[in-house]
Amino acid sequence: MGRSPCCDENGLKKGPWTTEEDKKLVDFIQAHGHGSWRALPKLAGLNRCGKSCRLRWTNYLKPDIKRGKFSPDEEQTILNLHSFLGNKWSAIASHLPGRTDNEIKNFWNTHLKKKLIQMGFDPMTHQPRTDLFATLPQLMALVQLKDLLLIDHPLDHQTTRLQAEALQLAKLQYVQYLLQSSSSTSSSSSNHQNGVVSSTASADIELINLLNSLPNQQLLHHHHQFNNSEFSNMITSSTSMAATQPLHHHNHILLPPLCDPQEEEEQVPFLTQTTTTTTTATNGNDCNNNNDINNNNTNHNNNNEMMNSWPVEVLPSPPPSSLPQTSISNPTAGGGEGTSSSSSSYAGGVTSYNWTELFLDEPILSEISL
DNA sequence: AAACCCTCCAACCGCGTCGTA
DNA sequence: TTACGACGCGGTTGGAGGGTT
Numbered sequence: 252m253g254r255s256p257c258c259d260e261n262g263l264k265k266g267p268w269t270t271e272e273d274k275k276l277v278d279f280i281q282a283h284g285h286g287s288w289r290a291l292p293k294l295a296g297l298n299r300c301g302k303s304c305r306l307r308w309t310n311y312l313k314p315d316i317k318r319g320k321f322s323p324d325e326e327q328t329i330l331n332l333h334s335f336l337g338n339k340w341s342a343i344a345s346h347l348p349g350r351t352d353n354e355i356k357n358f359w360n361t362h363l364k365k366k367l368i369q370m371g372f373d374p375m376t377h378q379p380r381t382d383l384f385a386t387l388p389q390l391m392a393l394v395q396l397k398d399l400l401l402i403d404h405p406l407d408h409q410t411t412r413l414q415a416e417a418l419q420l421a422k423l424q425y426v427q428y429l430l431q432s433s434s435s436t437s438s439s440s441s442n443h444q445n446g447v448v449s450s451t452a453s454a455d456i457e458l459i460n461l462l463n464s465l466p467n468q469q470l471l472h473h474h475h476q477f478n479n480s481e482f483s484n485m486i487t488s489s490t491s492m493a494a495t496q497p498l499h500h501h502n503h504i505l506l507p508p509l510c511d512p513q514e515e516e517e518q519v520p521f522l523t524q525t526t527t528t529t530t531t532a533t534n535g536n537d538c539n540n541n542n543d544i545n546n547n548n549t550n551h552n553n554n555n556e557m558m559n560s561w562p563v564e565v566l567p568s569p570p571p572s573s574l575p576q577t578s579i580s581n582p583t584a585g586g587g588e589g590t591s592s593s594s595s596s597y598a599g600g601v602t603s604y605n606w607t608e609l610f611l612d613e614p615i616l617s618e619i620s621l
Numbered sequence: 622a623a624a625c626c627c628t629c630c631a632a633c634c635g636c637g638t639c640g641t642a
Numbered sequence: 643t644t645a646c647g648a649c650g651c652g653g654t655t656g657g658a659g660g661g662t663t
Contacts, residue, residue: 265633267657289648305649306632341651356652357630626662633655640648 264298268307272297276304277312310353317349321358329355329363334377 268276279295285308288301297304310316321329325347332343340352340359347355364374371379 267631287648301648302634302650303632309650310631338652352651353631360653361629624663626660628660629658631655631657634653636651636653638648638650640646642644642646 263292263300263303265303268311272299273307273312276308280308280312306353310351315349316351321350325350326363329359330377333359333363337375 275295275297279291283294285291285305288305291297291301291304292299295304299307328347329343332346336342338356340356344350344352344355367374367377373379
């Protein structure tokens with residue numbers, strides 16, 4: 252387990268390489284090969300540690316290194332390989348002739364990761380992000396806090412009613428998130444490093460509490476009221492579906508639509524609504540036809556087809572269920588890294604609700620959250 | 622013009638693994 | 643089997659350069 256001594260222990264030079272140093276290194280290796288990296292600097296007349304020489308050679312000076320921008324094909328390959336290799340940069344680099352692991356790692360960190368995030372995908376799992384739902388409790392707390400503040404400064408009846416609706420809407424979305432947690436927990440063995448799953452029991456309890464807290468008319472308003480058996484069936488079906496369906500389907504919410512978009516527009520004026528005409532006709536088809544993301548063999552192809560469509564918006568494919576569903580679509584372009592701005596939509600009309608506008612665009616909420 | 626901010630990437634650091642005595 | 647040296651990998655840093663205010 253010996254560790255290489257640090258360069259500055261011996262007063263060796265660190266930092267950027269000069270052209271003379273480069274020349275010395277290249278000349279020596281071309282004449283003698285690198286042999287022992289530890290011995291090389293002395294033999295080559297360099298005041299550097301062997302590690303630094305190796306790095307300089309492998310990342311910069313080696314003759315077969317390809318420099319310059321990554322081609323779309325290379326970008327595609329990196330994405331595909333990363334989706335099942337993870338941060339194994341050297342393994343990825345071995346599939347890209349002339350590219351170094353360091354270069355690929357930098358390219359990933361500065362470009363591809365951000366690109367995936369902006370598209371609403373988790374760069375580690377390559378699945379639609381779920382952190383919006385993780386923040387829902389806080390969002391709901393904010394709405395409730397706002398209600399409290401308004402006790403001293405009551406607004407008109409219409410406004411408070413809208414706030415209440417927003418809160419109920421948030422609760423419904425959170426219920427969906429918890430449902431999903433329940434299902435993905437039971438299939439967590441196939442869900443690598445997703446980090447979404449909490450305790451099934453606590454999620455279920457929270458779920459039931461939330462459902463109880465929703466007024467009946469809220470559910471009626473949304474065209475359906477769940478009884479106990481339906482509710483159990485829903486969990487069961489979403490669980491079994493999660494166990495048999497592709498990973499990215501875990502992030503679909505298997506509930507009826509929250510409400511009729513037209514109706515909602517009338518009743519909740521500040522709830523913005525964008526209709527996504529599926530620019531992704533081909534994407535959608537591709538996704539629908541590639542439900543085997545769990546399977547490494549087809550995972551590759553799936554990603555290929557999905558990513559080939561850049562920069563076109565990618566919508567997650569709907570689950571093979573007769574139930575309408577909500578899903579996470581990618582935030583609008585230009586959304587910054589780490590933004591929680593997202594939208595939920597449901598198939599068959601593909602209507603998106605902008606949560607940021609729903610909760611955070613109101614001045615009072617901005618004040619609270621700041 | 623200057624200050625500030627952001628992005629990019631070469632290089633460093635620390636740890637794990639491998640080979641060998 | 644163990645200890646040690648060397649190498650390779652992945653995460654992180656820091657400075658250069660470009661853009662913005």
